[in-house]
Structures are given as C-alpha cells and as structure tokens.
Amino acid sequence: MTAPQPAPAHRWIADAESLRELGREASAAALIGIDTESDSMHSYFEKVCLVQVVLPGDRIFLIDSIVVRDLSPLKPALEDPAIRKVLHGADYDIVCMKRDFGIAMRGTFCTMTAGLLLGIPKIGLADMVETNFGVRLAKAFTRSDWSQRPLSPGQVEYLVQDVQFLGPLAGIMEGRLKEADLVEEASIEFRRLEIRDPAPRAFDPWGFLRIRGSRDLPERGRAILRALVAMREERSKELDRPPFKVLANDTLLRIAGKPPADLGALRGIRGVTPFVLKRHGEDILAAVRAGLADPEPVPNRAPATPPEPGDGDRRLSFAAQKRHGRLKEWRSARSAALGRTTLAILPNPALFEVARTPPRDVAALAAVPGVGTHRARLYGEEILRVVGPKQG
Secondary structure, three states, X not given: OOOXXXXXXXXXXXXXXXXXHHHHHHHXXXXXXXXXXXXXXXXXXXXXXEEEEEEOOOEEEEEEOXXXXXXXXXXXXXXXXXXXXXXXXXXXXXXXXXHHHOOOOOOEEEHHHHHHHHOOOXXXXXXXXXXXXXXXXXXXXXXXXXXXXXXXXXXXXXXXXXXHOHHHHHHHHHHHHHHOOOHHHHHHHHHHHHOXXXXXXXXXXXXXXXXXXXXXXXXXXXXXXXXXXXXXXXXXHHHOOOHHHHOOHHHHHHHHHOOOOOHHHHHOOOOOOHHHHHHHHHHHXXXXXXXXXXXXXXXXXXXXXXXXXXXXXXXXXXXXXXXHHHHXXXXXXXXXXXXXXXXXXXXXXXXXXXXXXXXXXXXXXXXXXXXXXXXXXXXXXXXXXXXXXXXX
C-alpha cells in the first residue's frame, strides 16, 4: 500500500477581498473541485461551515464560511456550465450551496454518481481514491463539529484531502464512462442533481412512529412519546442542537414505557443523566402529563394524508402500477443480461413517468425526463412493447 501523499499547500480565505480574488481565479479555470463541510451533527439549524476549492495546479483554498457568509464572488464561476465542477456526493453539496449562499451550480461532474452508473462496488471517496491512486485518506474527522475554531492540523489535512484527488478521479471516471458508453446517461444524472432544491425543515407530527419500538408501546405510551418528541423538537430549536443530542430515542421510549410521576422516578430511568435531569427534567414531566391527559387516540401507524394540490399526478392508477411492475422486471432482466446497473438502463424517476404515461413512440420516450436519446435508441422498442396497450 502506498503511503498517503503529503497534502499540497493551501490558502485560507477568511475575508471578502481574498474571496473576490479567488472568484476571479475560479472564473478563469477550466475545472473546479469543490466540497463543503456542515455542522448537521452538531446543530439544529444546519449551516455550511467550510468550503474547499481546488483549482488546476493543486491550488487548494479553504473558505471559512463561518466568517465569510457572502460567497457571491464565486457565483459566476460555479454557475457557469462551461466550467466543470467536480464533486463527490454532489447532491448534498449542491443543495447546501443553494440553501446557504443562493448559488445554483451548473456543469457538475459527480464522481460518486459516475461510480453508481458504472456499478463500482465501493463508491465512498476514500475507497475510490485508494483503489485508483493507492492512497489511504484520513477519515477520522468525518463527524467533526466544523463550526468550532481553531481547527486542528488533522482537520485541516482532512479538508485538503477531500478535494485533492477530485480532478484526477474525475478524469478516470470520465474515461470509464466513455468506455461503457454512458456519457449521456451520466450527463442526465448530473443535471438531475443540479436542479434539486433544498427541502424546508418541517416537524412531522407523526414522526415519532418512525422511532424503532414506538409501535410496541400501548396507546397511552404512544401518546406520551408523541408529546415527548414534540417537546424535544422545541428544545432542540432553542438550543440549536440536533434532537438526538438533546434526548436520545431510546431514553424517550423508556420514559414513555414507564412514565415517571416525579423527578425521583425520572432519575431512575436509564439515559436520564444528571445533566438531562437538571436541564430538561421539568419539561419531560410536563410532556408525560400532557401525554397521559391527551384525549386523542394514538394509532400505531400514521393516518393516510390526502395529496397536496398538484400532487395527484404522482399516484399511479392500477393499470400504471401493472406497467410499473413489468418495467421493473424488464429492467432487472436487462441489467443481468448486459452487466449494466439498473440506474444505467432506466433510473427510477424515468421508469415511474413511463409507467404513468406510456409514450407513443421512441421520440416521445426520449423526451421523458431522465431517459434521453441514447437510452431511447438502445431500449426504446423494448420499453414500448412492455408498456404498450397489448400488455394492458
């Protein structure tokens, strides 16, 4: 095994003028590697804390986006489709850049998505770097609280390594996509990632039923759990902490399963530490009382909700469900026969749309979002037979 390569030199960007200079350099580059680090594991209101950029020539820049929140100088380069942006796991970074900085990246190349299309067994960045370059990345800082300063030398090395290999890795993946005749398919998937929008964080009042073990509680226990989860959500917002760091799910289940009457009884429940007791004890007891007094029946599964206006077309008729099933069977058979991934043959969103509204001909099939001319040429006649009227 090759020893880890030394990290190239990097430059910190922590003021507006340095960022403007970087924006000018990025706009003149043909390729930009980019990654982001957020604090989702350490806060309720997730934010991008660092943005790593690599330009040709191993020029690496670490942007402290805690200090510099206006990244608009990077917007022209990152939104220019003529400049290739290389990312790994691009969907997350693209959404974060839209949400926090109003930057909608174009011209992206996702090395992870390329790996998915090619059927590479291990598609984590560390795995792909080790496979292609014989270098083992340091991943000990994956769960760091990136909002904290100063950063350790190990954290800085981690940040640099996360973009150091993006350009060379993209070159290898691009070559493999060409060899596999998957260039258009990759382009379609990259564009699908680019148009994703951030989802607003909304509290699901029935989310407590997703906690493992919740459905085994008696009805009154589920009512208590519902009240506890709602209380935890409010405290998480106030403290800007992830809910699981305020009160663990297992602890909530134990409280709901054996509701305490006072602080003394609460103290005896595993997971209720002295800190939790001091900070949240009274709130927990209030939630328990609210659950005990809740007159509304609490089923062990969430009730069906009517579709929002405009969402009705996302449901399949009975005939469309049958077409959907046949298409999945056909796709699995073709995947096995050709040695191609199901994603390469027909991605799930496109499969859904074809089943919902069968196209009349190959040209109409190519126009379905997510299909494209190459897939339509390779599989069009087969797909049309699978969803055709003679099939039902």
